[in-house]
Amino acid sequence: MIVRVKCFTGLRRYAPEGRKDFAIELDAGARVANLLDRLGVPVATDLIAAVNGRRVARETPLQDGDAVVLFTPMEGG
Amino acid sequence: MHGWMGKILRVDLTRGRLREEPLEPKAAKDFIGGRGFGIHILRREADPGCDPLSAENVMVMATGPLTGTGAPTGARYMIMTKSPLTGAITCSNAGGRFPTELKQAGFDALIFTGKAEQPVYLWIEDGSAELRDANHLWGKTTHATTDMLRSETDAKARVACIGPAGERLVRFAAVMNDKDRAAGRSGVGAVMGSKNLKAVVVRGTGKVALADPERFKAFNQETIARFKAAARETPLGLTINGTAGVVITTQHLGVLPTKNWQQGTFSGWEQIHGETLSAKYLVRNKACYACPIGCGRITRVEDPVFGGEGEGPEYETIYAMGSNCMVDNLAAVIKANYICNEQGLDTITMGATIACAMELVDKGFLQEETVGRPLAWGDGEALVELTRMTAAREGFGDRLAEGSYRLAASLGHPELAMVAKKQEFPGYEPRGAQAMGLAYATSPIGGSHMRGDPAYFELFGIPEPVDPLEWRGKAKITKSFQDLSAVIDSAGLCIFFAVRNLAGKSLDVPPTGIREYLNAATGADYTLEELIRAGERIITAERQFLIRAGFSRRDDTLPARLTAEPLPDGPAKGMVCHLEEMLDEYYREQNWSEEGIPTAERLAALGLEEEGR
Known part of the structure; x- marks a missing residue:
């Protein structure tokens, strides 16, 4: 299956060629954690994953065509 | 004293008189500094029923014991007064360089009473102070005012001032320091304007004495090393994109x-x-x-x-x-x-x-x-x-x-x-972050995220992620974050460093690292319990001021848009903010009555039974 991924801020460095927006092919049944593995994001990295506009846990299974957004949480004010 | 400078400057603008007062050690420990000093002074000296833009209002500028010590982000001061926007108490804080300069000039806090007949500014230079004519500055922008004041006092002086908006009593005028740092909220600039006080200009060359410099230095090095190691792992979004990077999250x-x-x-x-x-x-x-x-x-x-x-x-x-x-x-x-x-x-x-x-x-x-x-x-x-x-x-x-x-x-x-309480909200929608609604409704200054910021656990996952759409169980965490905020605001630290690096990693966010810094700086020997208690004391004293100003449960509210109109879009689509359910639980956590009034037992436990004004 193919999912579309957008990486922001500190996570941009894990995107292929530093691209903000890219598509990636994953095995059927892959979870968010598998995607992070593929991108080489260390397990301890503080991040938020949103799939189709909803914040999800790393164990969440992905579906073909999902839009995944990855970003580091940070405070504002 | 250590950490604290031990001196407060009282400025009677009506009579043009200045007087130095010693800082009482017990009050210093009980109320810490900054925001705590503000409410400690206001509860004794300000009439909660006064017109905020009249000479009766009192305005306090107070630093914390960690301001200017070199503790990371120990750079802040707090302005507290009765707000012309909300009619409630306000505490608006800022960083930059001015607050540190004020301590280096020898003062923990400034108290302004009355109203000057003509525009004036306060000039403080290493322990001495005078009021000077400011007619030539009236009408000038904050930038022009700062430049003019530095050229007529000292090129190295630091300036906190109002601009034309404060002079014209715009109800949300700010006090700007170091040109672009803002004690922005609740109209503290209008209060300055109403007193004909254009600016406070400070030059200080002293140092903040530390109770145990070796212990302070060791803990400081350890804290900074830990911070830098984490930043190497995940580059800091706040450094790269500023707070504007939060748009992605929200x-x-x-x-x-x-x-x-x-x-x-x-x-x-x-x-x-x-x-x-x-x-x-x-x-x-x-x-x-x-x-x-x-x-x-x-x-x-x-x-x-x-x-x-x-x-x-x-x-x-x-x-x-x-x-x-x-x-x-x-x-x-x-x-x-x-x-x-x-x-x-x-x-x-x-x-x-x-x-x-x-x-x-x-x-x-x-x-x-x-x-x-x-x-x-x-x-x-x-x-x-x-x-x-x-x-x-x-x-x-x-x-x-x-x-x-x-x-x-x-x-x-x-x-x-x-x-909330006539003050506009910051940028976090409570229908999609339920505790945020509770924080807005119960903040003593009205709509604000800086008196206990649930976005940390609801949106940023600090110290751990909590479902932003759930409202049950949120009152307790919100109260813990409010207590922590009161300690941060009083110590003179910035929330951006302190929540992540100087608090415990559990949802009750104990101020562990702040305690270590405070004890090394002041020698006050706070137990963790005493420090948490100090945060509760500050919040409850602020609440007392609000009750005396006529506020009650009916003011701890949100617009119907947030509590009755389901959000039409995004991940929180269909949600309303369940404020009333959270509010009952919150008052119980605070040991306040169902009407939101601190109980006699609570006041006694915090040493607040003595009536303020």
Whole structure:
């Protein structure tokens, strides 16, 4: 299956060629954690994953065509 | 004393008299400093029923014991007074360099009473102080005022001042220090203006003495090393994109207030977020004294209409003037921000009031002829022009200068003002972050995220993620964060460093690292229990002030839009904020009555049974 991924801020460095927006092919049944593995994001990295506009846990299974957004949480004010 | 300088300067503006007073050691320990000193002084000296813009109001500027010590982000001071926007207490804080300079000049706090007959400024130089004529500064911008004052006092002096907006008593005028740092909220600048106090100028060459310099240094090195190691692992978003980087989070969690809070996501978000700011306008970042983060933004805009150079914008400005007004032109937001800095206005209330006016026009409750110009959603030129007119109280700007609540109420539609206690909200939608609604409703200063910020656990996952849409069990965590905030605000630290690096990693966020710094700096030997108790004491004393000013449970509320209208879009679609359910639980956590009044038992336990004024 193919999912579309957008990486922001500190996570941009894990995107292929530093691209903000890219598509990636994953095995059927892959979870968010598998995607992070593929991108080489260390397990301890503080991040938020949103799939189709909803914040999800790393164990969440992905579906073909999902839009995944990855970003580091940070405070504002 | 150590950590504390041990001296307070009292300024009677009516009589033009200055008097130095010693800081009482017991009050220092019980109320810590900063925000705590503010309420400790106000509860004894200010009439909670007074007109905030009259000579009866009292204004306190107070640093914390960690301000100027070199503790990371120990750079802050707090301005506390009765607010002309809310009628409640306010505490508005800022960093930069001015607060440290005030301590180096020998003072923990300044108390201003009365009203000067003519415009004056206070000049403090290493322990001595005098009031000077400020007629020649009246009408000048904050930048011009700062430059003029430095040239007539000392080139190295630090300045906190008001701009034309404060002089004209705009209800949300800010006090600006070091030109672009704002004690922005609740109209502290209007209180200064009402007292004919244009500026406080300080030059200090002293040092803050530490009780145990070796222990302080060792803990400081350990803390900074830990901070730097973590930043190498995950580069700090706050350093890279400033607070503006938060747009990514709020947009994707559906809590980016848009169209005067009618939506939780903004289609134009990519044009106003932190990466766009960095790519198009950032010159460099800027840090306050002793800050390893540097979230400040020095920016430059090359644009025929919106061009300029200055500081900002922060996330809150981008929400209030950007998504909330549906303005996706970041250059326009930045221009309006520059005007606010130079004229001395709070960007949150300014933007939110213009958004409210846009909805009033959209719904037909306000005519464009009254405004004097077109005012459609997304109109960046209107945003800039109305900001300028508000600072000058020119034309329709005179009505905007009263804030969104008074504007909407004067047109018969107070429900369109997105406020708590008449103060406009910061940029986190409570329908998609339930505890945020509780924090807004119970904050002593009205709509604010800085008196206990649930966005940390609901949106940023600090110290651990908590479901933002759940309301059960949120009261306890919110109270813990409020207690922590009271300690941070009183110690003289910045929330951006302290929550992540100086508090325990559990949801009750004990102020463990702050305690270590405080004890090494002051020698006051706080137990963790005593420090948490101090936070509770400060919050409860503020609550007492509000009760005496006539506030009660009916004021701990949110607009019906947030509690009764389901959010129409984004991840939190269909949600309302379950405030009433959380409120009962919250009062129990505080040991306040069902009406939100601190119980006699609670007051006695905190040493607050002695009546204030």
